[in-house]
Amino acid sequence: MNNNLPLIPYPNNVEIFENKNQIKFSEISFEKAENIFQEDEYEIKIIDGKISVKFSDEQGKFYAEKTLLQLKNSEEKIPDCIIKDKPQFSYRGFMLDPCRHFLTVDEIKKIIDAAAYLKMNVFHWHLSDDQGFRIESKKFPLLNEIGSHRKNSLFGRTNEGKPHGGFFTQEEIKDVVKYCGERHIEVIPEIDLPGHTIAIIASYPELSCKKEKIDVCMKQGIFPEILCAGNEKVYEFIFELLDEIIPLFPSQYFHIGGDEVPRKNWKNCECCNRKLREENLRNFDELQGYFMNRIESFLSSRNKTPIMWNDTLKSGKINSKTTVIQHWLHDKKIMEDFISDGGKYIESDFFHFYSDYPYHMTPLKKVYSFSAEKSKNLLGVETPAWSEYIRNFDKLSYMLFPRICAVAEIGWTKNENKNYKRFYENLKYLYPYFKSQEINPADLKLVNPNTLKRLGGTIKYWCSKR
Numbered sequence: 342m343n344n345n346l347p348l349i350p351y352p353n354n355v356e357i358f359e360n361k362n363q364i365k366f367s368e369i370s371f372e373k374a375e376n377i378f379q380e381d382e383y384e385i386k387i388i389d390g391k392i393s394v395k396f397s398d399e400q401g402k403f404y405a406e407k408t409l410l411q412l413k414n415s416e417e418k419i420p421d422c423i424i425k426d427k428p429q430f431s432y433r434g435f436m437l438d439p440c441r442h443f444l445t446v447d448e449i450k451k452i453i454d455a456a457a458y459l460k461m462n463v464f465h466w467h468l469s470d471d472q473g474f475r476i477e478s479k480k481f482p483l484l485n486e487i488g489s490h491r492k493n494s495l496f497g498r499t500n501e502g503k504p505h506g507g508f509f510t511q512e513e514i515k516d517v518v519k520y521c522g523e524r525h526i527e528v529i530p531e532i533d534l535p536g537h538t539i540a541i542i543a544s545y546p547e548l549s550c551k552k553e554k555i556d557v558c559m560k561q562g563i564f565p566e567i568l569c570a571g572n573e574k575v576y577e578f579i580f581e582l583l584d585e586i587i588p589l590f591p592s593q594y595f596h597i598g599g600d601e602v603p604r605k606n607w608k609n610c611e612c613c614n615r616k617l618r619e620e621n622l623r624n625f626d627e628l629q630g631y632f633m634n635r636i637e638s639f640l641s642s643r644n645k646t647p648i649m650w651n652d653t654l655k656s657g658k659i660n661s662k663t664t665v666i667q668h669w670l671h672d673k674k675i676m677e678d679f680i681s682d683g684g685k686y687i688e689s690d691f692f693h694f695y696s697d698y699p700y701h702m703t704p705l706k707k708v709y710s711f712s713a714e715k716s717k718n719l720l721g722v723e724t725p726a727w728s729e730y731i732r733n734f735d736k737l738s739y740m741l742f743p744r745i746c747a748v749a750e751i752g753w754t755k756n757e758n759k760n761y762k763r764f765y766e767n768l769k770y771l772y773p774y775f776k777s778q779e780i781n782p783a784d785l786k787l788v789n790p791n792t793l794k795r796l797g798g799t800i801k802y803w804c805s806k807r
């Protein structure tokens with residue numbers, strides 16, 4: 342153990358003493374000390390094998406319990422020590438995408454439990470995309486009858502040759518939100534707008550510019566069929582839909598996507614052109630800004646803060662005071678402008694945090710190497726696991742674990758307290774717990790391929806069947 346404790350994420354203040362006693366995990370004294378400790382903070386003292394815990398609030402207590410559980414599960418002899426700990430960032434998230442390939446509630450709960458074990462506190466639930474609409478709507482039943490099912494799946498060069506579908510009932514959503522709440526995890530839903538909406542358009546073709554009947558999408562990619570930004574009926578539809586979904590999620594945030602929006606159909610649409618003139622917009626980029634801001638105002642009126650992918654900033658005029666940006670790709674300059682204007686953001690850098698790319702492209706060590714600098718603008722970090730090529734729970738387990746552990750530690754542990762060697766050594770203590778959750782993480786020998794293997798593997802990935 343080399344004078345480190347078997348913990349991930351590693352605590353921010355640790356004092357380790359010489360003596361090792363048999364620890365009685367069944368006899369712990371808890372004391373609430375809200376005046377001494379800050380939000381989420383806790384202190385564990387292990388002296389002569391006896392454990393005493395002080396905590397600030399229920400989260401602090403929960404995190405102390407997770408720390409003790411990890412110590413116990415390690416089956417190592419734990420030295421006397423004092424741990425005084427709180428997270429670096431208030432946002433430590435993971436994103437699941439049941440749109441491309443569906444996940445059951447039971448599968449999602451397994452990931453939630455594992456994330457709670459890592460003291461993560463945000464589950465970003467991507468619920469609508471081109472390939473499927475995944476939340477029950479009673480107001481718009483065709484979203485489920487048509488939009489939740491596709492005829493086939495043709496992602497990459499793989500033809501699955503069978504229909505694929507499913508959606509979460511509102512009761513299931515409430516159940517998952519409650520399950521997360523008991524684990525101090527906030528659930529942020531995402532309805533991706535105005536792009537990535539083919540499942541919505543397949544259900545209600547009148548919401549697109551061309552108003553043509555199309556199928557729920559069967560492939561991966563970026564497609565020109567998006568919601569019409571010039572048609573007032575589209576806004577009415579969105580507001581009604583959001584009003585149905587908002588009460589299911591207590592989070593202050595609501596993710597509305599805004600990524601990958603081709604302007605092609607807008608340019609050829611009479612309605613969109615009219616809107617451009619009426620609103621004195623200079624171009625179709627600004628039309629997206631107009632669209633996002635309409636939804637932002639609506640969400641504000643419902644006391645919700647929208648989160649948008651950073652692509653949205655290209656459409657200008659995004660209110661940095663009322664919108665949170667999730668950064669994933671490019672646009673360093675535009676991001677800097679948004680931040681210097683006081684904007685808040687979540688870091689999901691594509692090259693470090695995307696858990697759906699193979700270990701050849703994003704090795705564990707590379708994930709861990711990301712240095713998230715504490716600032717008042719950065720809320721925290723999140724790992725997305727998109728599922729175009731993650732076709733089942735086993736693959737999801739393999740891709741997300743152990744990279745999610747690195748993201749958890751980046752979110753919790755200050756840069757000066759990070760240590761890759763210690764982190765990597767400690768992973769073996771977590772694996773039995775993950776396996777007890779039926780999560781099969783990637784073999785630790787395979788998560789950091791050497792340069793040659795990385796190059797070969799990356800070429801193979803892009804050229805082969807995925």
Ligand SMILES: [Zn+2]
Nearest residue numbers: 550569610613
């Ligand atoms: Zn249009």
